[in-house]
Each structure stands twice: as C-alpha cells, then as structure tokens.
Amino acid sequence: MDLDRQTVSSGSPLEPRIGFSRAVRKGPYVAVAGTAPIGDDGTTVGQGDVYAQTVRCLDIAEAALTAAGAALADVVRTRVMLTDASRWEEAARAHGERFAAIRPACTFVEVAGFVDRDWLVEVELDAIVECS
Template sequence: MQRTNYSSGAKWEDIIGYSRAVRVGNTIEVTGTVAVDGNGQVVGLNNPYEQTKYIYQKVENVLAQAGASLKDVVRCRMFVTDIKQWEAYGKGHAEFFKDIKPCLSMIEVSAFIEPEFLVEIEVSAIIA
C-alpha cells in the first residue's frame, strides 16, 4: 500500500521527525494537534472550548487534504491539562462529532511543551 505524509509546515515536524498526518491505504492517522495558528500563536488562550474547536478545524483541513472528512473519523484522543474542564472540551468536540460519534478518550496529562496549550488531540480515520 502507498504511504503519503502530510505536512503542516510546522518547524517541529523536521526537528522531531513527524508528519501532521499519514495515510496508508484507506487509513489516516492525524498526529497530536494543538491550537497554534500559522504564525505560531496560540488560539483560544485560557479557553479549552476555543482551543478544542480550533484543533478540530485543523484536523478537518488535513483530513480533506488526505481525501477524507470528519465522517471518516473512527477515534479521537483528547489529552487535557484539566479534566475538570471536561464539559468545555466536550462541547467543542460535539460541535464536530455530535452525529458522527467516533470513539473518544479524554485523558488528563500534567503538561504540554507550552503551558498555554490546554488540549492536544489525535484522530484516526478510515475511508469507507
């Protein structure tokens, strides 16, 4: 099967050695994504709901580049710094997946690379 890597252009991809997404056959894996715009600025500072929404917009864009859509998503993994904010993360998630209902994990972690990051999301998609 053919493998295709998709880049966001983030400097970290070459420094660390990863891709924004990888498609092999009809499976697409989207790497952990945070709420950073093209200028390196955090979107939704101190707002877990806004960060979640922005991340899913980024995910939706890379899925489209790979020939998929949110309807192809089968699993989401949300890593969050404050599980007590679960409703805010969940609200952002539901705006994209209320009717699709992929598998979901929400896991509290102690920190991310930048303290402004409140959530990081990974997505798995299978094109039917």
C-alpha cells in the same frame, strides 16, 4: 519508497524538527497526530480558553484529514488530551459540534502538560476511508 504511504504537513516548524507528520495515510487508514491550538502566526490560539483551543485543534485536524483524502465522517476514533480534566465539558462542547452525528469512539484523558505550557488541549484523530 512506499508509494501507498502519504504524509501531510500542517506547516508547523515542529514537524521537521521532531520528525513527524501532521497526518499519515496508509491505504484506507489515516492517523492525525496530536494537534495543538497553534495559529497561523505560530502563537497559541485561545489563551486560557479550552473551548477555543479545542476548536482550533479540530480545525487543523480536519484540514489534515482533507489533505489526506478523508473527512470528519470517516473518523472512527478521537483522543482529547487535557491538562485539566475538570474542564472536559468545554472540550466536549467543541467535539460534539463536529462529531454529534458521527459519534466516533472517543477518549478524554488528563496529561501533565504539553510542549508549550499555554496549550490546554491536544486532539488526535484516526479515520478509515471507504474504498470504492
């Protein structure tokens, strides 16, 4: 067992089924998996609304960072995946609200779709926690 490896679950029923963690911390590095706009009740948050879905994705990702001992200020890279790249500005508004002062490396990319067709966006984050 690797004592330097920490896994974080968001409680999604997909995590054990697929075999992944919402986030993994290894030393100072934290990776947050593709995070979908799933509500606490398991339904899609913000049906048809890219901005609302992005906010929800970022809320879930931020909670995973916190559970791994990191914060938004530690984020060095984000990936925003959209089913319709023409709606990138809606996702960018939510991203900018969280990261305007942090300014991580960021990529927006269009994908064919997600596991749930109601999801319009997923977000991934990578962070490096400063060791003191």
